[in-house]
Amino acid sequence: MRGVGLAVGLLALVNLAGEVVRPPFDSTHTWLGDADLPRPIFRALELASAVVLLWHAVRPLRPAWARLGGAIVVGIGAALAVRDVATFYGVLASGAIHGPAFVPASLVVLVCLSALAASIATDRADRPRWTLARAAACGAVTAASFVAMPLLLMVTLGPTRYERRADCAIVFGARVWDDGTPSLALSDRVDEAIRLYQQGLVGALVMSGAVDDHNGFSEPEVMRARAVAAGVPKDAVILDEAGITSSWTARNGALLMRRHGFSRAIAVTHYYHEPRVKMLFERAGVAVYTVPARMSRRLLKEPWFIVREVLAYWHSFLFQ
Template identity: 25%
Template sequence: MKIKGAGKWILLGLVTAAFVIVYNAIAIYRFSQQDQTRKADCAIVAGAGITEKSPSPVFTARLDHAMWLYQEGKVNSLILTGGRSNGASESDAAIARHYLLNRGVPEAVIFIDEQSTVTRENIHNAKIIMARQHMQTALLVSDPLHMLRMRLIAYDNDMVSWSSPTTTSRYRSWQTQLPFLLREAFYYTGYRILRYLPAIPPENNAQ
């Protein structure tokens, strides 16, 4: 049975979209294997939610990596990002700051963005903090499969940055990696399409 008219174009569109997403998924996976860690002014930690009054396991792994970067002298400051999750009394970034303070990281080196809820806002607000604090370079901290999209967004924000993925990601098995990879491929593809559209509100409470 032949496919005619609009059906042919719909099928072609679906096949093309599937090809693009698979192509991007491969690019995301390949980039996830890179570690560009080097000396920089700060580390920007992508938020990942909380559980009650503690960072989520995924967020904790990212914070531990950022703390290691500071302790090893790779960065002088830490920028923690993340707004409030589901009506929580404190922002993800504030709870992350408590986590690091309790582990001996000096308060003076921690800066927080309490407004961002998505990666694009994480980077935008972190860039504002960097400008206020006269920081020029940053290491981006997140899970390996998140790094390509985060790196592209940083590039679009004229940020001099490098990928420094956590080495203790909670997404280790293929059962957890595959859903994350497919989700990232979808988001990355969408961002590549919509990247030039303004999506950041002018007001923020980055500190």
């Protein structure tokens, strides 16, 4: 648990530092939901929790009142997660969201923070001395925790369908083959956006991608052609050929939304990509709903895409 606490404490510190250096950076609500607390109080609790967890990872808290206080501070985070869990299941029961993942990330956070609070409250004074082996084991658990965090979002937030009425759907590009046909990943994403349009949930489709340097095909042009062939009016499709990366698509999508007077959007991509996409849009000043593309069949490179996305998530978290 100390290795897990070290990971959580480091994440909280980086989150706080990022919010100071280049806001908007905060991603705490991804794990705890929207806390109904004044921002200064919430930040103070986050900082106190980070200090407690980092201290607990290295040595026991002493005296007893410090141990109790530390457990309470971390326990408040667990209490905030309870509210998000209740909200999730309330919305799920109402039929407003759908998906195979019926466990929100905040439920896992609730269990984790509760266990950490209990560990702090019952910490022993006679811990074994630090050795190279113990330090390596703690470091391995911390590293595994950082890998597990985006994976948790990929299997909870990622597959959940937050279908709502919105002004547009922003569709993320993928590869176009040398003969000009869309790859399976691209076809699935465009087909999902077409369904949203045909259901009347969105009035416009923003096709975002790049022009392939190798074959010269424009991903957005190929995407539009597929949508138009399915009956979507051409003037309902907006192209963004500067969506070279996920970050650029989020920034360009935010600009296009402001230019067209749009206020709400649905992000359409694959489930493993949705957590990072949501974070990037929020940092671009746009709150989006996420609807993962239904896969007509599993992608052959899906395991590799998931591994790559774990690394990409942390890169985006730190630098984008």
